[in-house]
Amino acid sequence: MNQEGADRSRRRFLTGAVTVVGGAGAVVTAIPFLSYWQPSARTQAAGAPVEADISQLRPGQRINVEWRGKPVWIFRRSEEDVEQLPELNDRLSDPESKVASQQPPYAQNTARAIKPEIGVLVGICTHLGCSPLFRPEAGSVDAGWPGGFFCPCHGSKFDLAGRVFQGVPAPTNLEVPPYWYPSDGRVIVGEHQDGEAA
Template structure:
């Protein structure tokens, strides 16, 4: 019996090609199942916020990626008080990377009147309380205002910077954000200058 080597090579190549195509076709649904669902993509999608109804001194909370995001419209008086208490803060220059580079400034904001932060304490994840005029429990009667965490007593100023000698180790996190217009903010992506 004679072996036809040419025919054997052709059959081997055809079988290998068919097997490779079958493997690729079988792996497509498997790889597609690893992609996030539409609901998961929507949960992580950027969120737009209309700032037009937010009065100076007020705070608005929106949800992004399952977290509360605070937008505080700071008054001129609030902004003026930001530099008065640096000696009381653990990280007054925001050296730790808790904010995007374009928010590494004393106001920790692109536009100083608007402070945007994740409303979760950096200690154990409680939700601090907004106290715009005075965080008396934080600094005494002449406190600068800010945020107080009732769970374990952590205190943050109106730029989300943590006070010394409290349980929270870091400043409040500032998410990536940007401005679509003078009255529209987008949280979750940086757009525009800054």
């Protein structure tokens, strides 16, 4: 092979090598740039409905899920808790849940729920956005406490249906998110039964 043929082979090899290395470099450089434009899995999931297993939930217990970046409480009330709810009406600001934006139509009842024994609430106080404490035991906040949710930030109180007591800073009941039951032991938060997302 003469000198000219060797130079040509070397040129072809170097051109091919530079093309491969340059292409690989362009791909490596483009990946972070392109991934910047794709929403993260957390962002995609933030608005998506959330499914929770409630098959082991006992009276007085609560589980927490996150939907749209908000804490959602799913808890079980005892039969006595459910029976007591109407007895509290004269102590509440909105016992009949007349503020329509605070719950879907199917939760505009005394228990503010589809199933009276299962509560589903957004765990954010309607005063200034603190997270109330779950205090289901009667007398656990003060002598007249029937059980419910107590906000330690400014003293707002809510019953076990998330209805706000009179004379506290919170202006409205706790929010009930859209939800439904695909089976007895599961609940989907973030959409209505017809599959319509909130």
